[in-house]
Amino acid sequence: MKESKLGFRPGQPDPVRERAWREVEAALNDQANTMRVAVDKQMMSRAQAPKPTAAKPEARPASRGGGRIFSRKGSSLLWCAYYLRGREYRESTHETDPQKAEKFLKRRLKAVGADQIGAAPFIGPHQERVRISELLDALQADYQLREKDSPQFRSSLKYVRLAFGDWRAVEVTAERVDQYVKQQLGADLKPASINRRTQLLKQAYKLAIERGHLSKAPIIRHLSEKGNTRTGFFDEQQFREVLTHLPDHLRDCCLFGFLCGWRKNEIKTLAWEDVEGDTIRLKGINAKTGEPRMVVLEGELAELMARRKAARPVTTATGDVMLADLVFHHQGQPIGDFRKAWQTACVTAGVGKFVCRQCGQPANGHKCESCGTDSIRYVGRLFHDFRRTAVRNMVRAGVPERIAMSVSGHKTRSIFDRYNIVSEDDLRSAMQKTQEFLKGVREQERPKVIIKSAKK
Numbered sequence: 293m294k295e296s297k298l299g300f301r302p303g304q305p306d307p308v309r310e311r312a313w314r315e316v317e318a319a320l321n322d323q324a325n326t327m328r329v330a331v332d333k334q335m336m337s338r339a340q341a342p343k344p345t346a347a348k349p350e351a352r353p354a355s356r357g358g359g360r361i362f363s364r365k366g367s368s369l370l371w372c373a374y375y376l377r378g379r380e381y382r383e384s385t386h387e388t389d390p391q392k393a394e395k396f397l398k399r400r401l402k403a404v405g406a407d408q409i410g411a412a413p414f415i416g417p418h419q420e421r422v423r424i425s426e427l428l429d430a431l432q433a434d435y436q437l438r439e440k441d442s443p444q445f446r447s448s449l450k451y452v453r454l455a456f457g458d459w460r461a462v463e464v465t466a467e468r469v470d471q472y473v474k475q476q477l478g479a480d481l482k483p484a485s486i487n488r489r490t491q492l493l494k495q496a497y498k499l500a501i502e503r504g505h506l507s508k509a510p511i512i513r514h515l516s517e518k519g520n521t522r523t524g525f526f527d528e529q530q531f532r533e534v535l536t537h538l539p540d541h542l543r544d545c546c547l548f549g550f551l552c553g554w555r556k557n558e559i560k561t562l563a564w565e566d567v568e569g570d571t572i573r574l575k576g577i578n579a580k581t582g583e584p585r586m587v588v589l590e591g592e593l594a595e596l597m598a599r600r601k602a603a604r605p606v607t608t609a610t611g612d613v614m615l616a617d618l619v620f621h622h623q624g625q626p627i628g629d630f631r632k633a634w635q636t637a638c639v640t641a642g643v644g645k646f647v648c649r650q651c652g653q654p655a656n657g658h659k660c661e662s663c664g665t666d667s668i669r670y671v672g673r674l675f676h677d678f679r680r681t682a683v684r685n686m687v688r689a690g691v692p693e694r695i696a697m698s699v700s701g702h703k704t705r706s707i708f709d710r711y712n713i714v715s716e717d718d719l720r721s722a723m724q725k726t727q728e729f730l731k732g733v734r735e736q737e738r739p740k741v742i743i744k745s746a747k748k
Contacts, residue, residue, distance in 0.1 A: 483515035553682025644672020
């Protein structure tokens with residue numbers, strides 16, 4: 293066998309070629325290992341690197357019908373803008389995801405469309421943030437501006453604020469108000485007291501709508517007050533007994549109410565500039581009905597005003613003497629809330645009592661002896677009973693009803709008739725007069741027997 297020129301026989305392995313192949317294989321393995329290490333490092337760096345956040349969309353041009361999504365400097369959240377009646381509304385979507393922000397904008401645009409076709413009023417972002425406490429603050433400021441901020445108003449407002457103050461105005465529904473009414477009825481609260489509270493809530497919503505802060509209000513029901521009409525009144529002896537237990541600065545004030553039947557606030561705000569000689573001319577601005585009123589001073593009423601005139605000079609703390617502006621005052625200052633003094637006088641006079649709110653038993657003082665609680669309420673005669681008393685006295689004295697209405701300040705005949713209370717003595721007198729009339733009729737209809745004497 294011949295040898296090749298390269299020095300090996302045919303069929304034998306070529307050492308040069310094998311060495312070359314081994315070098316190529318080794319180079320390829322090195323390159324593969326290098327690439328594998330690079331890929332592993334890249335995969336590890338990707339796994340450790342934070343996930344990329346979605347790029348915020350660029351603000352697109354504002355569209356009057358479609359709105360837009362945009363990013364705001366200094367905020368990580370996306371914002372939206374839309375139009376209603378030519379006004380642009382801007383608010384946060386509270387989202388960082390563009391798709392969720394678009395869904396928020398679509399919901400807003402649907403609400404805008406519903407408002408445009410009259411299906412539902414639009415509730416904007418400002419209205420969603422308004423709380424009931426803000427509405428009640430505005431209502432109280434309105435009452436103070438109109439000089440209607442009475443203790444009764446503040447008392448009712450306190451309970452409304454306690455029940456609804458932390459609620460957002462758009463969250464209060466008719467069902468939520470009905471639930472509150474049901475709770476109060478379960479607590480043995482009278483329908484009239486509940487109505488005074490829910491009425492303030494209704495007025496707060498109405499004022500907010502008038503001023504453009506809200507667009508709608510929940511439907512608030514009004515409970516029936518049938519059978520709640522007060523019928524209390526004073527007879528002469530009862531009133532004189534109560535008068536002796538009142539503080540000195542309240543006696544003339546209460547006597548004036550007994551004689552004229554004026555409202556408490558009208559009496560407390562009566563000024564000397566309203567007194568002209570022997571005539572009192574109450575300004576319409578100080579009257580509940582808004583109409584002026586006139587009362588002529590006669591008899592005990594004239595004596596009362598003479599005492600008030602003598603008590604007008606007041607000595608101040610510095611020793612100076614000043615003239616009080618008000619007819620009824622306490623050391624020159626307006627008379628405040630005197631319900632406690634009034635209740636104490638009525639209980640002492642026997643025309644009122646304190647009752648426990650829990651067990652309903654009479655309480656001696658301001659604590660129940662049966663259950664030991666201090667939750668006490670007053671039951672008895674009220675200052676407002678003077679209006680019924682005065683109307684009843686004037687009618688029975690023969691004063692024409694129109695003149696009696698002018699003195700007491702009743703504007704409508706229906707209310708005047710309601711205040712013209714009929715007592716048991718009135719009914720007894722009516723029945724006695726009726727029996728006397730029927731007795732006279734029977735005597736007239738009784739057949740007369742004529743006895744003729746016999747002729748002689």
